[in-house]
Amino acid sequence: MTLPLTVLPEVAEALANGTPVVALESTIITHGMPFPQNVEMARSVEDVIREGGAVPATIAIMNGQIHIGLSSEELDRLGQTPDAMKLSRADLAVGLTSGRTGATTVAATMICARLAGIDVFATGGIGGVHRGAETTFDISADLPELGQTAVTVVAAGAKAILDLPKTLEVLETMGVPVIAYGQDAFPAFWSRDSGMRAPLRMDTPAEIAAAHLMRAKLGVPGGQLVANPIAEEDEIPAAVINPAIEAALADAERQGIAAKEVTPFLLDHIFRSTEGKSLASNIQLVLNNARLATKIATEITNQR
Numbered sequence: 173m174t175l176p177l178t179v180l181p182e183v184a185e186a187l188a189n190g191t192p193v194v195a196l197e198s199t200i201i202t203h204g205m206p207f208p209q210n211v212e213m214a215r216s217v218e219d220v221i222r223e224g225g226a227v228p229a230t231i232a233i234m235n236g237q238i239h240i241g242l243s244s245e246e247l248d249r250l251g252q253t254p255d256a257m258k259l260s261r262a263d264l265a266v267g268l269t270s271g272r273t274g275a276t277t278v279a280a281t282m283i284c285a286r287l288a289g290i291d292v293f294a295t296g297g298i299g300g301v302h303r304g305a306e307t308t309f310d311i312s313a314d315l316p317e318l319g320q321t322a323v324t325v326v327a328a329g330a331k332a333i334l335d336l337p338k339t340l341e342v343l344e345t346m347g348v349p350v351i352a353y354g355q356d357a358f359p360a361f362w363s364r365d366s367g368m369r370a371p372l373r374m375d376t377p378a379e380i381a382a383a384h385l386m387r388a389k390l391g392v393p394g395g396q397l398v399a400n401p402i403a404e405e406d407e408i409p410a411a412v413i414n415p416a417i418e419a420a421l422a423d424a425e426r427q428g429i430a431a432k433e434v435t436p437f438l439l440d441h442i443f444r445s446t447e448g449k450s451l452a453s454n455i456q457l458v459l460n461n462a463r464l465a466t467k468i469a470t471e472i473t474n475q476r
Contacts, residue, residue: 175238175287176236176237176238176268177237177238177240177287177288178234178237178238178239178240179240179241179288180229180239180240180241180242180243182227182241183227183229183240183241183288186226186227187288187289187290190473191226191227191473192225192226192227192292192466192469192470192472192473193226193227193228193229193290193291193292193469194221194226194227194228194229194290194292194293194294194462194465194466194469195229195230195231195240195281195284195285195288195290195292195293195294195323196214196217196218196221196228196229196230196231196281196293196294196295196462197230197231197275197276197277197278197280197281197293197295198230198231198232198250198275198276198281199258199275199276199277200213200214200295200296200458201213201214201230201232201247201250201251201275202250202251202253202256202258202275203256203258203275203436204439204454205451207251207252208251210251211247211248211250211251213455213458214230214247214251215247216455216459217294217458217459217462218230220459220462220463220466221294221462221465221466224462224463224466224467224470225466225470226466226469226470227241228241228462229241229285229288229290230242230247231276231280231281231284231285232246232250232273232274232275232276233257233259233264233267233268233272233273233274233275233276234246234249234250234273234274235271236268236269236271237268238268238284238287238288240284240285240288240290249273250273250275253273255272255273256272256273256274256275257270257272257273257274257275258274258275258277258432259274259275259276259277259280260277260279260280260313260314261279261280261283261313261317262313264276264280264283264284277299277313277314278293278295278298278299278312278314278317278325278327279299279312279313279314279316279317279321281293281295282317282318282321282323282325282395283317283321285323286321286322286323290323291322291323291324291384291469291472292323292324292325292326292384292465292468292469292472293323293324293325293326293465294325294326294327294458294461294462294464294465294466295325295326295327295458295461296327296328296331296361296454296457296458296461297327297328297329297330297331297332297361297457298312298314298315298318298325298327298329298330298331298397299312299313299314299315299330299331299334299435300312300314300315300330300331300334300335300336300338300339300342301315301334301335301338301339301341301342302333302334302335302434303333303334303335303421304335305335305338308430310430310431310434311342315339315342315343315346315348316346317395318343318346318348318394318395318396318397319343319346319347319348319393319394320346320393320394321393321394321395322387322388322393322394322395323395324380324384324395324396324398324465324468324472325395325396325397325398326398326400326461326462326464326465326468327397327398327399327400327461328359328361328362328399328400328401328402328457328460328461329358329359329360329361329366329399329401330360330361331361331435332360332361332362332363332366332413332414332417333417333420333421333435333438333439333442336358336360336366336368337368340358340368340371343397344371346394347392347393347394348394348395348396348397349371349372349383349387349396349397350370350371350372350397350399351370351371351372351373351374351380351383351396351397351398351399352370352372352373352374352399352401353373353374353375353380353398353399353400353401353464354373354375354401355370355373355401356369356370356373357369357370357401358370358399359399359400359401359402360410361402361454361457362402362407362408362413362450362453362454362457363402363407363408363409363410363413364401364402364404364407365401365410366410367410370399374398377464377467377468377470377471378471378475380396380398380468380471381468381471381472381474381475382471382475383396384396384468384472385472385475385476398464398465398468400457400460400461400464402453402456402457402460403456403457403460406452406453406456406457406460407453408446408449408450408453412446413442413446413450416441416442416445416446416450417438417442419441419445420437420438420441420442420445421438423441424437424438424441439454
């Protein structure tokens with residue numbers, strides 16, 4: 173069966189030649205910020221990967237095809253699609269058969285990256301267990317995806333709006349190695365320290381790459397979560413961001429916001445309450461994750 177993959181020539185050449193490739197999601201473009209800032213940010217992330225010697229592959233659904241890498245024109249078009257579907261594992265196939273434009277979440281990006289033969293994916297933060305999940309059962313599809321799809325995901329931890337202790341518990345149950353990079357603490361997206369210790373710590377991209385390859389050799393399913401702390405100069409300390417998070421959560425509950433609408437609502441609320449600082453930090457942490465992902469992808473290529 174022919175896969176519905178359209179691979180950008182630059183990415184296809186890199187995959188054929190053994191040049192490292194880093195996958196990028198697209199919901200951060202369609203659901204993260206307005207045009208043209210969203211496209212400017214996406215191009216900056218791609219530039220960081222190229223500067224590190226790898227090739228970026230932004231993934232999105234267009235015209236019934238999984239696009240592995242977007243041209244400049246396609247990136248502009250995606251950034252100006254107001255009704256783009258937000259696609260995860262559950263609706264990826266429907267998005268393809270409907271012919272609509274769709275942006276890939278962490279889970280869907282992992283699936284598509286794996287289909288294309290890409291080992292490493294850089295994002296901002298993964299989804300996880302939402303607060304109150306003991307009654308709502310609101311748990312992101314990102315977590316089981318990490319447990320079954322063999323892609324190393326570099327993120328600044330899980331989004332701080334989530335229930336982080338429960339998120340780590342579910343990741344442990346799914347058999348996902350959670351590796352803090354260069355520190356013992358598990359980072360909390362905008363903040364370097366969530367107050368919790370990460371299950372694992374590694375200090376070099378070479379160690380992370382070796383673990384990725386060893387999991388494949390052992391036949392162990394699933395990927396790795398690399399929790400890369402935001403740079404000190406870009407972080408918003410927990411004492412500052414946590415009150416904004418609590419206020420956003422309370423407002424979401426009052427308004428009955430649920431399901432896929434929760435995260436965009438909370439991020440927008442926090443953006444307004446921090447006078448834009450949360451978005452500025454978000455952009456910097458994505459760039460920081462792209463740099464580390466590039467180094468890990470390069471090490472995987474060299475060690476393989």
